[in-house]
Amino acid sequence: MKTRAAILQSLNAPLEVKVIDLPELLSGxxxxxxxxxxxxxxxxxxxxxxRGNDPWLPHLLGHEGxxxxxAIGDGVTKVKPGDAVILGWLKGSGLEAPGAHYRCGDQVIxxxxxxxxxxxxxxxxxxxxxxxxxxxMDVAVLFGCALPTGAGMVLNQVQPLSGATVAVLGxxxxxxxxxxxxxxxxxxxxxxxxxSAEKLALAKDLGATHTLQVGQADRQNISxxxxxxxxxxxxxxxxxxxxxxxxxxxKTGVDICIESAGTVETIELxxxxxxxxxxxxxxxxxxxxxxxxxxxxxxxxxxxxIFGTWGGSSFPDRDIPRMxxxxxxxxxxxxxxxxxxxxxxxxxxxxADLEAGRVxxxxxxxx
Numbered sequence: 309m310k311t312r313a314a315i316l317q318s319l320n321a322p323l324e325v326k327v328i329d330l331p332e333l334l335s336g337x338x339x340x341x342x343x344x345x346x347x348x349x350x351x352x353x354x355x356x357x358x359r360g361n362d363p364w365l366p367h368l369l370g371h372e373g374x375x376x377x378x379a380i381g382d383g384v385t386k387v388k389p390g391d392a393v394i395l396g397w398l399k400g401s402g403l404e405a406p407g408a409h410y411r412c413g414d415q416v417i418x419x420x421x422x423x424x425x426x427x428x429x430x431x432x433x434x435x436x437x438x439x440x441x442x443x444x445m446d447v448a449v450l451f452g453c454a455l456p457t458g459a460g461m462v463l464n465q466v467q468p469l470s471g472a473t474v475a476v477l478g479x480x481x482x483x484x485x486x487x488x489x490x491x492x493x494x495x496x497x498x499x500x501x502x503x504s505a506e507k508l509a510l511a512k513d514l515g516a517t518h519t520l521q522v523g524q525a526d527r528q529n530i531s532x533x534x535x536x537x538x539x540x541x542x543x544x545x546x547x548x549x550x551x552x553x554x555x556x557x558x559k560t561g562v563d564i565c566i567e568s569a570g571t572v573e574t575i576e577l578x579x580x581x582x583x584x585x586x587x588x589x590x591x592x593x594x595x596x597x598x599x600x601x602x603x604x605x606x607x608x609x610x611x612x613x614i615f616g617t618w619g620g621s622s623f624p625d626r627d628i629p630r631m632x633x634x635x636x637x638x639x640x641x642x643x644x645x646x647x648x649x650x651x652x653x654x655x656x657x658x659x660a661d662l663e664a665g666r667v668x669x670x671x672x673x674x675x
Contacts, residue, residue, distance in 0.1 A: 460620020
């Protein structure tokens with residue numbers, strides 16, 4: 309059997325869409341006909357070499373998708389042929405099988421335990437979850453990464469108290485997912501922060517009480533925010549509009565900041581926006597390998613806290629049905645995150661649009 313797949317042949321080069329041969333299924337593996345795949349900044353980072361040396365080249369990409377099970381390997385009991393499933397990088401129940409090795413002529417194409425940039429894929433049993441019947445196949449893609457990470461972080465970890473002030477810094481798929489989940493809590497303020505006016509308008513529709521747009525001055529002067537100074541802090545520069553505006557809204561800083569913009573600078577900015585004496589920064593972003601964040605020690609001993617999240621501590625078999633029901637009851641328009649669709653042959657265009665901030669969550673349509 310053959311499939312069409314987007315292959316990363318070398319770093320910092322366009323993906324190549326080719327026909328490849330599928331191997332026989334091993335124990336614990338599942339063959340899925342992919343209907344839709346999401347495109348995440350993690351793939352952009354892989355293509356750009358942001359994770360350092362890549363010993364697995366050439367290999368397949370993609371870690372969130374939806375489709376139909378065509379066949380199962382020995383030992384698989386979680387799904388059967390004909391089942392509609394969600395594919396994601398977070399581990400669920402089931403067997404942990406190795407990544408498949410495809411062939412393209414004489415070349416071996418590697419893959420991880422889940423890949424989705426192809427019309428068919430072989431994945432590990434514990435990377436598939438049965439799709440709730442009420443979820444459309446395209447919207448289901450969001451439950452492979454963006455929603456478990458963003459909404460999962462809010463539901464499983466952040467859990468803001470009634471009356472909390474919260475900032476969401478970065479409005480990609482993860483940030484918007486977190487913002488939508490915050491609507492289930494009694495927050496006094498939900499402050500959305502991003503470069504894109506379009507994303508901020510959507511955030512307002514999805515429940516943000518305030519929106520702040522990052523301007524050129526903020527980006528040029530972000531390193532002068534008080535997070536980089538030792539006490540006593542000097543007065544913030546008048547050019548730090550985001551810091552100034554958040555302080556004007558909250559007086560002392562937000563109780564919680566959720567950062568998902570993906571840079572060291574925005575993690576540091578997020579830390580500057582939380583209040584002393586209990587403020588919490590949660591970050592889901594993954595800056596390039598080797599980059600380090602800088603924080604003032606006095607801020608830590610003054611009661612500021614910083615946490616990272618691994619996929620929102622979500623367990624797909626438990627949290628996908630739970631999130632589906634929460635968003636259904638709240639009439640949350642999840643489909644508004646899927647603003648642009650691409651064919652598999654347009655995968656490089658999708659990556660470029662994501663990098664430029666022109667789309668929220670690119671959707672590859674395989675049919």
